[in-house]
Amino acid sequence: xxxxxxxxxxxxxxxxxxxxxxxxxxxxxxxxxxxxxxxxxxxxxxxxxxxxxxxxxxxxxxxxxxxxxxxxxxxxxxxxxxxxxxxxxxxxxxxxxxxxxxxxxxxxxxxxxxxxxxxxxxxxxxxxxxxxxxxxxxxxxxxxxxxxxxxxxxxxxxxxxxxxxxxxxxxxxxxxxxxxxxxxxxxxxxxxxxxxxxxxxxxxxxxxxxxxxxxxxxxxxxxxxxxxxxxxxxxxxxxxxxxxxxxxxxxxxxxxxxxxxxxxxxxxxxxxxxxxxxxxxxxxxxxxxxxxxxxxxxxxxxxxxxxxxxxxxxxxxxxxxxxxxxxxxxxxxxxxxxxxxxxxxxxxxxxxxxxxxxxxxxxxxxxxxxxxxxxxxxxxxxxxxxxxxxxxxxxxxxxxxxxxxxxxxxxxxxxxxxxxxxxxxxxxxxxxxxxxxxxxxxxxxxxxxxxxxxxxxxxxxxxxxxxxxxxxxxxxxxxxxxxxxxxxxxxxxxxxxxxxxxxxxxxxxxxxxxxxxxxx
Amino acid sequence: xxxxxxxxxxxxxxxxxxxxxxxxxxxxxxxxxxxxxxxxxxxxxxxxxxxxxxxxxxxxxxxxxxxxxxxxxxxxxxxxxxxxxxxxxxxxxxxxxxxxxxxxxxxxxxxxxxxxxxxxxxxxxxxxxxxxxxxxxxxxxxxxxxxxxxxxxxxxxxxxxxxxxxxxxxxxxxxxxxxxxxxxxxxxxxxxxxxxxxxxxxxxxxxxxxxxxxxxxxxxxxxxxxxxxxxxxxxxxxxxxxxxxxxxxxxxxxxxxxxxxxxxxxxxxxxxxxxxxxxxxxxxxxxxxxxxxxxxxxxxxxxxxxxxxxxxxxxxxxxxxxxxxxxxxxxxxxxxxxxxxxxxxxxxxxxxxxxxxxxxxxxxxxxxxxxxxxxxxxxxxxxxxxxxxxxxxxxxxxxxxxxxxxxxxxxxxxxxxxxxxxxxxxxxxxxxxxxxxxxxxxxxxxxxxxxxxxxxxxxxx
Numbered sequence: 001x002x003x004x005x006x007x008x009x010x011x012x013x014x015x016x017x018x019x020x021x022x023x024x025x026x027x028x029x030x031x032x033x034x035x036x037x038x039x040x041x042x043x044x045x046x047x048x049x050x051x052x053x054x055x056x057x058x059x060x061x062x063x064x065x066x067x068x069x070x071x072x073x074x075x076x077x078x079x080x081x082x083x084x085x086x087x088x089x090x091x092x093x094x095x096x097x098x099x100x101x102x103x104x105x106x107x108x109x110x111x112x113x114x115x116x117x118x119x120x121x122x123x124x125x126x127x128x129x130x131x132x133x134x135x136x137x138x139x140x141x142x143x144x145x146x147x148x149x150x151x152x153x154x155x156x157x158x159x160x161x162x163x164x165x166x167x168x169x170x171x172x173x174x175x176x177x178x179x180x181x182x183x184x185x186x187x188x189x190x191x192x193x194x195x196x197x198x199x200x201x202x203x204x205x206x207x208x209x210x211x212x213x214x215x216x217x218x219x220x221x222x223x224x225x226x227x228x229x230x231x232x233x234x235x236x237x238x239x240x241x242x243x244x245x246x247x248x249x250x251x252x253x254x255x256x257x258x259x260x261x262x263x264x265x266x267x268x269x270x271x272x273x274x275x276x277x278x279x280x281x282x283x284x285x286x287x288x289x290x291x292x293x294x295x296x297x298x299x300x301x302x303x304x305x306x307x308x309x310x311x312x313x314x315x316x317x318x319x320x321x322x323x324x325x326x327x328x329x330x331x332x333x334x335x336x337x338x339x340x341x342x343x344x345x346x347x348x349x350x351x352x353x354x355x356x357x358x359x360x361x362x363x364x365x366x367x368x369x370x371x372x373x374x375x376x377x378x379x380x381x382x383x384x385x386x387x388x389x390x391x392x393x394x395x396x397x398x399x400x401x402x403x404x405x406x407x408x409x410x411x412x413x414x415x416x417x418x419x420x421x422x423x424x425x426x427x428x429x430x431x432x433x434x435x436x437x438x439x440x441x442x443x444x445x446x447x448x449x450x451x452x453x454x455x456x457x458x459x460x461x462x463x464x465x466x467x468x469x470x471x472x473x474x475x476x477x478x479x480x481x482x483x484x485x486x487x488x489x490x491x492x493x494x495x496x497x498x499x500x501x502x503x504x505x506x507x508x509x510x511x512x513x514x515x516x517x518x519x520x
Numbered sequence: 521x522x523x524x525x526x527x528x529x530x531x532x533x534x535x536x537x538x539x540x541x542x543x544x545x546x547x548x549x550x551x552x553x554x555x556x557x558x559x560x561x562x563x564x565x566x567x568x569x570x571x572x573x574x575x576x577x578x579x580x581x582x583x584x585x586x587x588x589x590x591x592x593x594x595x596x597x598x599x600x601x602x603x604x605x606x607x608x609x610x611x612x613x614x615x616x617x618x619x620x621x622x623x624x625x626x627x628x629x630x631x632x633x634x635x636x637x638x639x640x641x642x643x644x645x646x647x648x649x650x651x652x653x654x655x656x657x658x659x660x661x662x663x664x665x666x667x668x669x670x671x672x673x674x675x676x677x678x679x680x681x682x683x684x685x686x687x688x689x690x691x692x693x694x695x696x697x698x699x700x701x702x703x704x705x706x707x708x709x710x711x712x713x714x715x716x717x718x719x720x721x722x723x724x725x726x727x728x729x730x731x732x733x734x735x736x737x738x739x740x741x742x743x744x745x746x747x748x749x750x751x752x753x754x755x756x757x758x759x760x761x762x763x764x765x766x767x768x769x770x771x772x773x774x775x776x777x778x779x780x781x782x783x784x785x786x787x788x789x790x791x792x793x794x795x796x797x798x799x800x801x802x803x804x805x806x807x808x809x810x811x812x813x814x815x816x817x818x819x820x821x822x823x824x825x826x827x828x829x830x831x832x833x834x835x836x837x838x839x840x841x842x843x844x845x846x847x848x849x850x851x852x853x854x855x856x857x858x859x860x861x862x863x864x865x866x867x868x869x870x871x872x873x874x875x876x877x878x879x880x881x882x883x884x885x886x887x888x889x890x891x892x893x894x895x896x897x898x899x900x901x902x903x904x905x906x907x908x909x910x911x912x913x914x915x916x917x918x919x920x921x922x923x924x925x926x927x928x929x930x931x932x933x934x935x936x937x938x939x940x941x942x943x944x945x946x947x948x949x950x951x952x953x954x955x956x957x958x959x960x961x962x963x964x965x966x967x968x969x970x971x972x973x974x975x976x977x978x979x980x981x
Contacts, residue, residue, distance in 0.1 A: 079794050080765045082704065082836065091842060103841075105667045109655040117669055142659040142666075143851075151655040159656055159856075160648050167614040167639045168647050168860045172631035175605045176936040176953075177619070181612050204692035206850035211694070211723075216595065231849040239727060264578065264586045276592045304587065307595050338595055345851040349657040351691065364596035367605040373939045374719050375694040376632075381647070382854060385656040461664045 030250075030290055033426050035441065035471060036506050043442040043471045050443065054093030098447035099125040101462060107134050109151045112482035114139035114459050137459040138487050140477045143346035145318040145434050146405045147482030148389050150349070155388040159381045166380035175366075178377035186383050189390045190354055194324060195334045198363075199356035201386075202371045203378045205313060205343030206232040208353030211370035213280075213309070214240040216339070220275040222262055224255060224306070226292075228285050233311060237280065243268065249288070252296045255279070259304045277306040283315030283326040283342075287468055287476070289429020289437050291319070294330040298337070307338040317347025318434050323393050323406040329432070350385040352378050408481040409434055416479055416488050423496055424505030424512025428474070436477040438495075438504070445502050446473045452501060456494040604922065604937070609929070614639040617959050619934050626932035627964055629954050634807045634905050635868070635875060636959040643863045650859035658852045662841075666852040674858045675829070677865050682813060684831040688840050691853040694720045696828025697800055699846030701769065702728040703839060709765040712746060712795065714738065715946040718775045721800060722945050725769070734945065737777065740785050743768075747793045766795035772804030776938070776948045778900020778907045780808070802828075807879055807905045811872055879905055879958040882965070886956055889969045895976045899951065905958075908938065908951040909972070915980065918950045924975040925952065931971045 100121060108115035115134040121127065142149070150156055162182070172178035183201065190199035202208045213236030217223060221242040225233065227249040237244050245262065247255045259277070266273050279301060281292040292310070301308045312325045320328025325342065327334050334340070339357050344350040355365060366372055392402035413434045421427050425438040440446050446462040453460050464473035477491075496515045499505045505512035578586075599606070612620040616639035619628045637643055650670065660666035671689060678687035690696040701724035705711055709730045713721070716737035725732055733750070735742040754761035768790065770781045783799075790797055805813075830837060840847055868875065880903045887902040890909070900907035910916045921937045928935050938953040 079796070080762060082765065082796070082839070095842075102663045103667050104665060105669050105672055106665055107669045108653075110657075110659040110665060111655070114665065116665075139665070141664050144659045149655045149657060149659050151652050156651055156655065159651050163644050163647050163651070163856070165613060167616065168643065168857065169638060170611070170615045170631065171633045171638050172615065172936075173939060175608060175939045177609065177611060177615065177628070177630045177934060179608045179610050180615070181610055184610060204695060204850065206846055207692050207695050210698075231845055235727065235845060239723065260583065260587060263590050264583045273590055274592070276595065305590065305592050307592070343851075345657055345659065349655060349659055351657050351851060351854045360599060361596050363599045363601075363606055367599065367603050368941065370719065370723065370941065371694065372605065373941050375692065379854070379857060381651070381856060382656060459665060 030430050031509065032428055033507060033509055035439075036508070039439075039441040039506065040471055043473075046442045046444055047470070050094050054089060057093060058089070094443060096125055098443070098450075100128070101447055101450040104459070105130075109149050110139060110142035110144055111149045112139060112144075112147065112480055112484070112487060113137065114142070116454075116459060135454075135457075137454065137457050138483075138491055139459050140479070140483075140491060141459050141461040142480075143314070143478055144349060144480045144482065145314075145347045145409055145478070146323070146349075146389075147408075147480050148347070148349040148385075148405075149482075155385060158388045159384050162384035163381045168381065169379050170377050172376065173374055174372045174377040180377070180380060180383075182380055182383045182387070183377060186378075186387055186390075187354075189387060189394070191356060193390050193394050194327075194340060194356045196340060196356040197359045198361075199354055200362050200365055200369075200372075201344075201352060201354045201378055201383070202369075203352050203375060203382075204371075205345055205351075205353035207371055207375065208341060208343070208355065209233050209311065210236040210239065211375075212341075212355060212365060213237055214370070215365060215368040216240075216307075216309075217242045217276055217278050220267060220272070222274045222277045223280060224258055224262075224277065225280045226250070226282065226285075228288060229280060229282060230286075230311065230313070233280055233282075242278070249285075250290060250293055252293055252300065255297075256300055259300065259306065263304065277304070278309055279306050280309045280311070283310060283312040284319065284430075284433050284435060286314050286435055287437065287463065287474075289427075289433045289435040289476075291315075291326060291329070291430040291433055294326055294332050294337075298332055302336070308336075309339045310337050310341065312340065312342040313353075314346055314435060315433075316342040317389075317393065317406075318409060319432065321406070321410075322396070323347075323402070344382075344386050348386050348389045350382045350389070352382060352386070405481040409479065412479045412481065412483055412488060415485070416477070416492070419492055419515075419518045420477075420495070421507070421510050422513055422518035423492070423499070423515060424507050424510055425495070425499060426504075426507045434479040436479065437474040438477070440473045440475055440502070440504060441471055443473055445504070446475075448502055449475050449498055449504075452498040453494060456497070458491050458494055605939075609934075617957050621929070621934070624932060626929065626934045627960070627968070628934045628957065629960075629968060630934050630936040632803070632955060633957055634879060634955065635864075636957050637864050637867070640864075640867070642867065643860045646863040647856040647860045650856040654855040656856065657854055660852070661850060662847060662852050668852070668855050668858070670855050670858045670862070671852060674862050674865075677862055678829050679831050681865055681869065682831045685834040686837040687829055687831040688837050688844075688847065689853055689858070690828040690830075690844075690846055691850060692846065693802065693828040694723075695846035695850070696830065697721050697798075698724040698727060699844040700830055700840060701725055701767075701798070703844040705730045705765065705767055708763065709767065710750065711767050711769060712743060713769045714771070714774075714781070716774050716777050716948070717769065717771055717800070719941065719944060721769060721771075737774070737946075738779060738781060740782055740789075743786075744789065747789060747795075751793060766793070767798055768795050769798045770800070772799050772801040773808065773901070773904055773906065775803055775906065776908075776940075778904045780804070780901045780904065803904075803906055806868065807876070808903060809876065811868075811876060875958060879956065882958065882960065883907075883956055885962070886954075886965050886968075889965060890954075890972075893969060893973050893976070895980065896972065905956040907954045907956075908948075909954055910949060910951045911976075911979075916950055920979050921950055921952055923979050924972070927975040927978055928971050931974075933968055933971050 105117045106114055107117050114137050116137055118131045118133040118135050119128040120131055170178040170180055186201050187199045209232035217240045219241045223237045223242045223244045225237060225244055225246055227246055245258055247258050281297060284291055297308060316325040317323050319326050322328050327337060339355060341355050343353045395402050413432060417431055417436055428437045440449055443464045446464045450460060450462045460475050462475045468474060493515055609621050615631055617628060617636055618625045654668060658666045658668055675687040675689055679685060697720050705728045707729045711725055711730050711732045713725055713732055713734055714737055715734045733746045735746055773780055883905045884902050890898045897910045897912060898907055911920060925935055925937055935952055935954060938951050940947055
């Protein structure tokens with residue numbers, strides 16, 4: 001895509017010159033390259049060796065030849081052990097070796113750059129000590145898609161004012177005395193932004209799913225859930241008591257087959273007809289970087305009279321030419337999606353979740369939701385942050401901050417993905433999704449990539465089993481509108497170096513090329 | 521001729537039969553067995569087997585018909601627009617000792633603001649500083665750059681405050697206990713749970729899929745009975761018993777009842793029957809005990825921020841860092857809330873005993889005053905700052921209680937009916953939940969009692 005916008009004046013929030021609007025046509029091109037045979041082989045071998053060593057070390061620990069490093073339970077006799085030792089085999093012998101890659105404490109705003117607190121370990125990750133220094137790194141790990149994580153500026157001023165005028169907490173449930181005028185304002189603004197009749201907000205995104213799915217479906221209902229759905233959706237489905245069936249990720253043919261088969265056969269054993277059928281999908285899947293196929297889903301749902309629950313945790317604000325999520329991206333009618341859910345943690349840099357839809361739906365949730373009845377309502381300063389961001393995003397003026405950020409993110413996504421793919425990395429996911437997973441396969445490479453990038457001043461997130469399938473460990477880059485082109489170039493150069501070190505650039509579809517040859 | 525033919529036939533027949541018998545005599549034994557069994561099988565098939573209907577598979581056309589016929593229920597049931605949840609009071613400004621509703625100020629006896637930390641200047645200042653340093657959101661779960669140094673500080677302070685080895689914080693009070701229980705208790709384990717625990721604990725218990733044994737609220741004898749029954753089962757199958765974990769789940773101060781659990785006796789039973797205790801101190805933390813350390817100190821929601829935490833030995837707490845769903849898969853607590861919590865802890869530690877002595881004393885005085893109003897039943901321990909108010913017997917309906925609440929609001933006192941969902945395991949009786957704020961003066965407490973008295977007269981007239 002050519003840089004067709006003229007160089008703009010020095011605005012503090014936009015990358016000078018590199019800022020183009022999102023293409024108008026949504027694309028269906030998702031490419032998932034097959035795992036190279038050699039990678040699969042070495043990865044399995046890797047696990048076998050880890051297991052052998054793990055077994056051997058456990059033997060030594062049991063025989064007291066080696067010290068038990070983890071904290072031990074001082075079990076009075078007769079008590080059943082708190083957790084079984086085989087459950088922790090993986091933790092002790094695989095996870096512990098690479099524990100320094102996770103739970104890294106930070107000491108600054110999680111913006112485009114990050115200050116990590118430097119940690120050292122004397123005993124191979126069993127315990128950590130802080131040196132007191134901070135390491136400045138480029139942040140590709142935080143969910144800060146639109147770059148609103150800031151500690152200064154107009155939004156921060158609004159938040160500080162709201163702490164002064166409304167305090168930090170209302171200390172009461174929303175149904176009792178916890179509803180403030182700000183909450184009502186947030187809800188109406190949210191409904192306006194999304195284009196629905198009404199909306200309702202909660203204090204925690206995870207709890208929004210877990211506590212509200214049971215109010216919508218119960219015993220005698222069927223839930224068809226995508227393979228890769230988030231834990232909160234799975235927990236909510238389980239708590240509801242409905243029958244849950246899983247379909248292959250994004251496989252609409254499998255979904256249709258399940259729909260047909262289950263409507264025909266009815267409830268298990270009694271064969272009574274189902275009370276309701278709910279299809280649960282996510283907008284953007286955070287481990288794969290893939291998008292849900294919304295037009296096809298809506299068609300299916302209409303054909304079979306099912307209901308659609310769309311979890312836009314990662315896609316609200318980040319996808320779509322107006323930042324209104326996947327519904328906007330695919331140019332679908334927002335009224336076709338029965339339940340729109342999302343979180344404020346990612347693009348809005350706040351905390352909490354919301355559900356939007358028709359007024360009857362929201363009224364029902366107000367009455368029956370676990371969160372509205374028992375849990376404390378959202379904290380006022382956090383509400384203020386979301387209101388300020390929403391005001392910016394609703395503003396359709398192309399010159400203003402909201403649109404600038406949306407366009408910036410789109411450009412960053414396109415640029416980064418193209419160059420990374422051309423360099424030979426095996427990249428998964430949809431070409432327009434700001435979540436960019438590049439495959440590493442083996443657990444050792446996961447640790448190595450993470451550490452090597454940290455040495456070069458880049459903070460990334462690498463994940464392996466059990467968050468991903470066994471052989472498909474990956475590094476997941478989270479792009480943000482606060483990344484400048486220079487930062488992205490630096491990251492790409494470092495990724496090239498480390499990719500060569502770890503022999504990662506093995507794509508057959510895009511044979512590896514050096515960085516300077518991949519200019520757009 | 522016919523008869524001679526017939527005689528010939530009969531003779532032949534007789535010879536045949538005789539030959540048959542002869543051959544039977546000479547046949548090997550197994551041959552006879554097989555023949556007899558086959559005969560019996562034929563007899564059974566003909567006379568005794570029920571005819572099995574052969575189910576034909578549905579044709580595509582039939583399937584399509586079923587699909588076309590199927591109609592779902594509406595997504596949500598019809599909603600009563602008069603339901604109290606759709607007509608809540610909307611508040612303005614700081615929800616502290618007084619609240620502002622539609623421009624009018626009233627005394628607040630409804631929110632969980634025991635130590636009056638909501639609106640506290642010091643806490644607000646610290647929260648502002650946190651925003652200026654870290655922004656608002658943490659933009660990530662704890663595992664991926666969501667761990668901010670202020671979280672680590674808060675966890676250390678909490679552990680120190682309770683003299684435990686380690687602490688862990690969650691971003692939402694409800695999911696704290698709802699994630700902790702399933703992290704430890706799995707399908708085969710047994711949970712002994714008090715019937716009066718609040719909804720979040722009930723959900724945690726459900727999510728764990730363990731066997732649950734409910735015992736009557738605060739009834740130690742009922743608990744012992746259940747434990748003894750379990751013991752008998754254990755002795756029958758000791759091998760299995762060694763793999764079943766047992767937990768007792770109680771609250772320090774019950775939100776739904778206002779009374780305190782008999783902890784010493786439960787600890788005794790713990791060592792006798794070998795189970796572990798989980799105490800939910802959401803309400804007792806900061807309100808009972810000489811230095812506010814809750815039920816464990818007394819026997820030997822008040823912090824003004826949002827979130828939840830758990831403290832214990834490192835061995836126990838560490839397990840949650842990988843297995844508690846609400847911790848691993850959720851974004852971490854916004855730094856400003858963590859900063860507010862740390863400052864609240866500071867205040868609690870500085871004040872040492874004054875704050876807590878005051879709140880316990882005031883609770884006792886309020887309890888006496890309330891008891892003197894005839895017509896109300898007061899539930900809750902006398903030192904508890906949380907009390908439940910009910911009308912006598914058949915008068916106690918949600919409708920009447922709502923009238924009392926509205927009357928109080930018109931006299932500038934904000935109280936609330938305790939809200940529950942209908943699918944609670946043991947739905948408590950309707951009640952008004954009264955919460956005492958440590959900064960309330962004696963005159964204000966008197967005023968509350970006067971208004972309650974007048975409300976009673978109006979409602980029972």
